[in-house]
Amino acid sequence: MSQQPFDPGIPLLTEVLLGPDVTEPVAPAAAAPAVETTPALPPSIAQPDWDVIEARLTQRILHQVQGKIDHLLEERIAHVLQTALQNALIGMRGALREDLQQSLEQIVAHAVSHELGHLHPPAQQSSHSYP
Known part of the structure; x- marks a missing residue:
């Protein structure tokens, strides 16, 4: 059973990269036949442009x-x-x-004063004047 690499888009160290013109990866050296039957590669393919390969690999990894x-x-x-x-809400609470407590105290004090005013009306002055 073959185990998949972490990310198939990132080449493994065992893969051979030939450069920007080659689209298929070359098998690792261990899987190569003992006798080489292919002719020599042209210099443009035999010597890959490592700067281009590095730039592409860097961009791909940076993107991921x-x-x-x-x-x-x-x-x-x-x-x-x-x-x-949460910290701001704790401070605001x-x-x-405190503001609500002060407001309630003022409202209750005003309501009590108003009710007491109805229960004990102020003494009315009589219209009779005594000499």
Whole structure:
């Protein structure tokens, strides 16, 4: 049973890369026949352009890693924002509770004063004047 590599888009160290003109990978040297029957390769194929191969491989790996980094960043940002919001809400809750307490005390004091005013109306002055 053959085990698949982690990512089939990334070449293995046992693969031979011939360059930008070759689209099929060459089998590892261990699988090559003992007697070579192919003619010599032209210099353009025999000497691959390592700079081009390196640039392509770098771009492919960077693209794959960037996708993973983007996902990790989104998770990290969500976690940081959630923590910051929770801390902000905890601080706001105390301030809001204090403001609400003061407002309720004022409302209750006003309501009590209003009710007491109805129960004990102020003494009315009589219209009679005494000399």
